[in-house]
Amino acid sequence: MPALSLDHWNIYCKDLKATVRFYERYVGLHDGDRPPFPFPGAWLYAGDKPILHIVSETGRKDHGSGAIDHVAINCADIRGTIDQIKKDKIPFEVRKVPARPLQQVFVHDPDGVMIELNFWNEADVPEIDTSRTMPGERMKKTKAKVKAEVAA
Numbered sequence: 001m002p003a004l005s006l007d008h009w010n011i012y013c014k015d016l017k018a019t020v021r022f023y024e025r026y027v028g029l030h031d032g033d034r035p036p037f038p039f040p041g042a043w044l045y046a047g048d049k050p051i052l053h054i055v056s057e058t059g060r061k062d063h064g065s066g067a068i069d070h071v072a073i074n075c076a077d078i079r080g081t082i083d084q085i086k087k088d089k090i091p092f093e094v095r096k097v098p099a100r101p102l103q104q105v106f107v108h109d110p111d112g113v114m115i116e117l118n119f120w121n122e123a124d125v126p127e128i129d130t131s132r133t134m135p136g137e138r139m140k141k142t143k144a145k146v147k148a149e150v151a152a
Contacts, residue, residue, distance in 0.1 A: 008051045009071055011113055016040055016056040018110045023052060026085060026107055027073055027115060046073075070106070070114035070135075078103055078119035082127055094127040095135055103128065106135045 013019035020042050023029045029044035029052055040056035075081065078094075085092045085107060093106045103125065105117040114136050131137075 006051075008053050010053040010055065011109075011111065012055050012057050013109075013111050014057050015110055016042060016054065019054055020044065022109050023054075025088075026081070026090065027117065028075060070116050072104075072116040072118055075105075075117045075119055076122075078105065078117075078122045078125055081105060081117060081119075082125060093129050093135055094125060096124065096128045104135070108136075 011019075020031050023044050024031065029046055031042050032045040032050060034041065034043040034050075042054045043050040044052040044054065082092070082094065082105060085105070090107055095104045095106070096102070097104065101121045103119045103122065105119070107115050107117070109115055116135070
């Protein structure tokens with residue numbers, strides 16, 4: 001039985017409204033029809049397919065079910081995406097994949113899930129990070145710096 005494609009991924013969140021807004025604003029998904037489950041949540045669509053299912057936390061103590069590092073989504077308009085992220089002061093990183101016409105923008109959703117936005121065959125942007133750190137490392141340092149400044 002061969003796999004055909006990824007159907008959707010499911011995440012838990014602490015703030016449903018903020019999480020839906022994040023995925024609409026920075027990933028380009030849209031909130032749509034969801035079955036009338038007896039718990040709060042949302043289904044976010046890419047076109048006519050609900051690819052992200054969100055469940056609002058209801059006293060859940062544990063997090064995660066494994067070692068998934070991030071979720072990657074093919075997107076368009078890297079310049080517009082970066083401009084929006086910068087406008088909203090969201091920490092991000094941009095990487096260029098070696099030997100591929102692919103740039104990746106990494107952001108974290110409100111619950112800390114790393115999201116990789118893939119932009120194929122678009123003009124290179126000047127924000128490309130040339131460090132040899134793993135994706136997400138620079139964002140962790142930026143978040144820690146901002147947190148320290150706020151606490152001061």
